[in-house]
Amino acid sequence: MDYFVELLFSGLTRGAIYALIALGYTMVYGIIGLINFAHGEIYMIGAFTSFVVATVLSIYGFPLLAIVVLAGVCAAIWSSAYGYTIEKLAYKPLRHAPRLSPLISAIGMSIFLQNYVLLAQTSDFLPFPELIPDFAFMEPYAHIVGSSDLVILVTTAVLMVALTILIKFTRIGKAMRATAQDRTMAMLVGINVDRIISVTFIIGSGLAAVGGLLVASHIGQINFYIGFLAGIKAFTAAVLGGIGSIPGAVIGSLILGLTESFATGYISSDYEDVFAFSLLVLILIFKPSGILGKAETKKV
Amino acid sequence: MFPLKDLKRSLLVSLWFALLTFPLMVIQVDPIERVVNWRWHNMFFVAMGSFVISVVSKVFFAQKEQQLARKRDAGDEVSETLFQRVLHEPRALFLLSMASLVFALAFPFLFSTYQTNVMTTALMYVVLGLGLNIVVGLAGLLDLGYVAFYAVGAYSYALLNHHFGLGFWTVLPVGGLMAAFFGILLGFPVLRLRGDYLAIVTLGFGEIIRLILENWNDFSMGPSGIANIARPGLFGLDLNLNMAILYLYYLMIALLMITVFVVNRLQDSRLGRAWVALREDEIACQAMGIDKTRTKLVAFALGAFWAGIIGVVFAAKTTFVNPASFTFLESAIILSIVVLGGMGSIVGVIFAALILILLPEYLRFLSEYRMLVFGAILVLMMVFRPEGLISNRRRIYQFKKKG
Numbered sequence: 001m002d003y004f005v006e007l008l009f010s011g012l013t014r015g016a017i018y019a020l021i022a023l024g025y026t027m028v029y030g031i032i033g034l035i036n037f038a039h040g041e042i043y044m045i046g047a048f049t050s051f052v053v054a055t056v057l058s059i060y061g062f063p064l065l066a067i068v069v070l071a072g073v074c075a076a077i078w079s080s081a082y083g084y085t086i087e088k089l090a091y092k093p094l095r096h097a098p099r100l101s102p103l104i105s106a107i108g109m110s111i112f113l114q115n116y117v118l119l120a121q122t123s124d125f126l127p128f129p130e131l132i133p134d135f136a137f138m139e140p141y142a143h144i145v146g147s148s149d150l151v152i153l154v155t156t157a158v159l160m161v162a163l164t165i166l167i168k169f170t171r172i173g174k175a176m177r178a179t180a181q182d183r184t185m186a187m188l189v190g191i192n193v194d195r196i197i198s199v200t201f202i203i204g205s206g207l208a209a210v211g212g213l214l215v216a217s218h219i220g221q222i223n224f225y226i227g228f229l230a231g232i233k234a235f236t237a238a239v240l241g242g243i244g245s246i247p248g249a250v251i252g253s254l255i256l257g258l259t260e261s262f263a264t265g266y267i268s269s270d271y272e273d274v275f276a277f278s279l280l281v282l283i284l285i286f287k288p289s290g291i292l293g294k295a296e297t298k299k300v
Numbered sequence: 301m302f303p304l305k306d307l308k309r310s311l312l313v314s315l316w317f318a319l320l321t322f323p324l325m326v327i328q329v330d331p332i333e334r335v336v337n338w339r340w341h342n343m344f345f346v347a348m349g350s351f352v353i354s355v356v357s358k359v360f361f362a363q364k365e366q367q368l369a370r371k372r373d374a375g376d377e378v379s380e381t382l383f384q385r386v387l388h389e390p391r392a393l394f395l396l397s398m399a400s401l402v403f404a405l406a407f408p409f410l411f412s413t414y415q416t417n418v419m420t421t422a423l424m425y426v427v428l429g430l431g432l433n434i435v436v437g438l439a440g441l442l443d444l445g446y447v448a449f450y451a452v453g454a455y456s457y458a459l460l461n462h463h464f465g466l467g468f469w470t471v472l473p474v475g476g477l478m479a480a481f482f483g484i485l486l487g488f489p490v491l492r493l494r495g496d497y498l499a500i501v502t503l504g505f506g507e508i509i510r511l512i513l514e515n516w517n518d519f520s521m522g523p524s525g526i527a528n529i530a531r532p533g534l535f536g537l538d539l540n541l542n543m544a545i546l547y548l549y550y551l552m553i554a555l556l557m558i559t560v561f562v563v564n565r566l567q568d569s570r571l572g573r574a575w576v577a578l579r580e581d582e583i584a585c586q587a588m589g590i591d592k593t594r595t596k597l598v599a600f601a602l603g604a605f606w607a608g609i610i611g612v613v614f615a616a617k618t619t620f621v622n623p624a625s626f627t628f629l630e631s632a633i634i635l636s637i638v639v640l641g642g643m644g645s646i647v648g649v650i651f652a653a654l655i656l657i658l659l660p661e662y663l664r665f666l667s668e669y670r671m672l673v674f675g676a677i678l679v680l681m682m683v684f685r686p687e688g689l690i691s692n693r694r695r696i697y698q699f700k701k702k703g
Contacts, residue, residue, distance in 0.1 A: 048323075052328075089679070090679045090682075097687070103639075105683065111675030232507070273508075273511050276504075277508050280500070280504050
């Protein structure tokens with residue numbers, strides 16, 4: 001039973017991280033219909049920025065709490081800035097181009113960013129400083145769920161609630177939903193669509209950066225290549241839930257995380273990713289537009 | 301004269317990039333020795349570099365704008381490039397292709413063996429691009445896992461050669477058919493999917509194939525791969541290495557010519573027109589009585605068939621296969637070839653493949669900056685030519701004036 005609960009929590013933690021990244025994919029897709037392949041790299045840059053900031057601060061002897069907060073804030077700010085810049089440079093000029101051109105541009109951007117970090121920093125695995133201490137009150141449960149799992153789950157939950165409030169109840173959230181529904185119409189009623197797209201990229205990148213920080217301190221090491229697999233998995237999760245749908249991304253991520261966790265725990269750890277993709281294929285066969293995605297009906 | 305307002309903007313841009321790259325470019329920490337290395341000179345380079353690029357691009361765009369305006373004033377339409385006009389002139393096209401064929405045949409005698417070898421690789425990607433062009437360009441099915449079929453072909457040859465000693469020419473069709481079979485296997489479940497759902501499932505399929513090859517040690521010998529695969533034979537002659545490279549080069553030329561011929565014929569066939577129709581509008585297509593399932597499956601199978609054939613050639617060329625050769629990056633490059641070439645255009649795909657494969661080769665002097673530049677070029681090419689190098693025009697009936 002303990003083993004089951006342990007796997008359950010590790011699955012939820014994984015799912016929570018995927019959700020933080022998947023939201024960026026799903027929001028961007030919802031608004032401009034682009035698979036933003038560089039999003040995984042944003043997450044990686046978030047992890048690297050928090051690594052640099054945290055290590056510098058710890059060398060200069062800052063207290064742990066300050067390190068965590070500053071690393072998180074810096075990672076979010078810089079990743080958002082990267083997201084914003086990428087959109088302006090690589091996607092905005094292609095807004096009226098054929099559908100596949102922005103995708104290739106995104107793939108190029110992803111290759112560029114990976115190599116940029118590789119050259120600016122290093123190709124080695126770097127040890128990430130331990131930012132989340134073992135809490136005393138978690139002592140009795142430590143064999144089932146670690147302190148960092150708890151922090152990840154709580155942080156993700158808080159961010160999800162904040163995001164939902166932002167999208168549901170604020171002016172800018174309303175504008176985002178309008179743009180996602182129909183860009184031309186949104187423009188006609190006076191929404192500055194370019195700004196909404198920028199905001200979407202900024203929010204998505206910020207969430208991914210927080211994900212980067214959490215994963216890196218959970219796993220304990222990073223390198224320039226971590227963005228690729230995380231990005232693909234998160235995108236899988238977004239598609240699983242129905243791309244374009246925000247609750248769908250969260251549900252898809254949790255399902256994906258749990259599946260991976262149980263499959264590795266009970267079957268075999270070699271085929272972890274195979275399970276993830278097989279699950280995707282299976283679900284899409286029965287629900288071709290994802291779990292919460294709306295089936296597109298085409299009028300003739 | 302360069303306006304002051306633009307200069308100010310460029311300064312802002314350079315400041316923005318200097319700050320943007322600050323944590324990663326300037327700071328370098330050694331977490332074990334616990335020392336911080338501040339590299340302020342990098343900040344200077346970034347600021348200068350982005351300033352210069354910003355100014356240059358502003359001037360460039362301003363000039364282009366002026367030219368367009370002048371043309372509009374003069375009253376003539378924005379004309380096609382000379383190159384594009386040549387392509388639509390059958391006689392010029394014939395001459396051009398003959399000249400390039402002669403050049404291709406003479407290539408090994410003009411350049412070194414190394415260059416020939418690189419060219420063989422480029423030709424392989426041309427054929428891969430043409431194969432994927434059937435699926436993505438003609439039928440409009442976005443396939444991000446094309447490399448899986450390539451892997452199937454390569455492993456077919458590697459395994460059949462390793463266990464049963466089968467030769468290259470025997471396996472060539474077998475590898476193609478195996479890949480086609482896998483294409484249909486993938487095609488069935490994804491028939492109902494649209495656009496981007498299809499993309500991610502094919503991507504997942506590609507990863508599944510690679511992971512199975514990596515982990516199923518008894519079957520595929522895992523990450524260490526299969527070595528000592530036989531090179532293709534020529535009527536039982538024993539070829540030395542140089543001759544083998546030459547032989548493979550001509551083999552690829554022949555294969556390329558066959559592919560171009562077949563794809564060209566397919567494009568205008570009943571099936572090819574059905575693909576294009578399917579790409580444009582599925583519902584209208586079905587209303588016209590086109591069998592959607594069969595048409596799509598044939599597209600998958602044919603595309604995969606070519607990847608399988610090239611897979612066999614790849615295994616024979618390198619005499620070694622392992623799963624690391626079949627990553628997503630490979631699929632991405634092949635897809636870039638198709639999109640950059642201009643979807644559905646054969647000449648475009650050939651040019652794009654030559655550019656994208658030869659570029660990293662000739663960028664070797666940049667050593668570790670090679671892939672960085674490659675990524676940037678991919679973005680720039682898309683930004684400046686979003687339709688691809690040669691946009692595929694629809695065929696239009698030309699009515700001749702009676703005179």
